[in-house]
Amino acid sequence: MQFLSMFLFLVGAPIVSAFTFFPTGAGISSHSSSSSNSMMLFSVTDLKADLKLNPTGTYLLDVREAAQWAEGHLASASPNPLSQLKTGKWMDNATGKFAPGSFPIDRLTGVGIMMNRKIYVHGEEGGTAKEATELLGRMGYKDVTALEETFDQLAAAEICDVVMGEVQDLTDG
Numbered sequence: 001m002q003f004l005s006m007f008l009f010l011v012g013a014p015i016v017s018a019f020t021f022f023p024t025g026a027g028i029s030s031h032s033s034s035s036s037n038s039m040m041l042f043s044v045t046d047l048k049a050d051l052k053l054n055p056t057g058t059y060l061l062d063v064r065e066a067a068q069w070a071e072g073h074l075a076s077a078s079p080n081p082l083s084q085l086k087t088g089k090w091m092d093n094a095t096g097k098f099a100p101g102s103f104p105i106d107r108l109t110g111v112g113i114m115m116n117r118k119i120y121v122h123g124e125e126g127g128t129a130k131e132a133t134e135l136l137g138r139m140g141y142k143d144v145t146a147l148e149e150t151f152d153q154l155a156a157a158e159i160c161d162v163v164m165g166e167v168q169d170l171t172d173g
Contacts, residue, residue, distance in 0.1 A: 044149070044157040047120055051076055051160065059113055060159075061104055063123040063132040064151060066166070074122075074154060075161040078107040082128045085135055092140075101135050115140050122147040122154055 050058040055076075062069060062077040069079045088102035103112040104119070113119065119141060123129040133146035147154070155162045 044154070044159065047147075048159055050118060050120075054118070058118045059104070059106065059120070061119060061121045061132065062151070063121055063128050068124070068151070070164065070166050072155070072162050072164050073151070074159055075163050076159070077122070078105065078113075080104045080132070082123065082132050085132055090139060099138065101139055103139065104136065113141075115142070117141075117143070119144045120147055121145065122149060122151060125150055 047060075051060065060074060060077045061080045062073055063080055063082040063085065064073075065081045065083060066079070069081075073079065085102050085104065086100060088100070089098045090101050090103060091098050105111065106113050119136065121129040121132045121136070121144060123132065129146040129148075133144045136144045149157070
């Protein structure tokens, strides 16, 4: 028994040490989530998988402005410019108080995205995705992730096809 304990210690120590010195794998980035202040680890591969495995329960919001959207956007994204998300008013059902902001819209249905859906937000560098994520968190969305990658980086990662078209186009046909 003592031999087995010593063997497990000698074999297991290098493995534990490797995870201690290399906590993130290749292709993994840190992204903040509105549901907690801790950092969560995921890769672009995880985003691809979520969009493929749960296309009706996972949303990709593009918070860039309309001109940027028209120049090119990810086919699976919904246009929700940050300037638009910050306009309007919504009522907190729990308190009855109004606050600034507009609910994100699914471009394929034209309907507001339900609170229990998983949402990834991307924009340009400078924190637009993070600002949109914080707004959505205040509105009651629990599973929202601000992507650090820009549109160009996500397009290069081949999340989905890149298409062109105006914001008012509900489908890219």
